[in-house]
Amino acid sequence: MNFALKVTITLHKAIKDGHFAIFTTHDIALATEESVNDNFRKKLSKGVSNRWLLKVCRDMYALPGNEPIKVGVLEYIASRLHWNKFIYVSLETELSRQGIISQIPFGYLTVMTQGRSGKIETRYGTIEFTHTSRKNLTEEDVYYDSDARIFRAKAKRAIADLKRVGRNTDMINEEVIND
Template sequence: MQPLQRLERWLISSQAESDGRLYPAAAFRSLVPDLSPGAYRALLHRAERRGLLERVCQGVYQYPGAPDQSGLILFHAAALLRARHFNYISLETVLSEAGLISQMPMSWITVVSTGRSAKVSCGRYGTIEFIHTERRMSDVVEHLHYDSARHLYRADNELALDDMHRFNRPTLDLVQETTDGSI
């Protein structure tokens, strides 16, 4: 069986147990272990052209036959992209969702990461901004909770505000005080 056919059959058969699952580029490697790295990249490119895979962002794909319907695709992609690093949702994303920031770009999330800083374009889905930190998880663990829907840790409002100061964010002036003067 040809590699593209093998990939197509696997994608179709695996959708019964998957609901809008994202895949890292390496996820399909075991289906075609005999391909060279260049041939494997060509296979992914052919699968995209044929409509078997949709590239969400660099190195992250989804099967268009069962796309992510959660509305959380940027968070899921961020978790995959930085799976080997300590990451947590923070800054404008947390403060905006808490109603403590007056403006927030649509389709943009901010994630603090021990990986390098980067802005990753996810095309029509939006942008993921990774902000590098040297902090260890043990330094902030009391301000984090795991958000299973987003597949990432999430900062509380206090840590998100502290991160705004720590990273000298230009949007810090958008943070609104509550009527009692607190954040």
């Protein structure tokens, strides 16, 4: 069986079995029982060129016609990119979701991370990682959103994060916070 067919069949089965439909290079290697090396990466790159594989962002892929339509696509990608660091949605994304600021950032996710800061462009939008050295977060600071499968800042924590990183606080609707 050629590589393209092997990957396509394996990933379709994983999606049918409930996988989120975004696969890392290592997911694909594990599923196809191959090693991640330069040759393997070249085969994936060729799959993108031949359009039987879609590049989501660096080291992440999806299948054409089987892209995820579930809630939390950017959140899922963020979690996979910083799989070994604690992350939570905060800043403008979370404040907008809670109705504390009026602007709604479509296709843009702001995440606090104990890892490196940076912006990642994906085929579904942009993820902005902002480094935090805060390690002792409590239930008063964050909660787990089981629909998006990620931690989210509570309002007080998101506002504190916004101030700490020097972002614009003029958009905050004080009336909503006090209700």
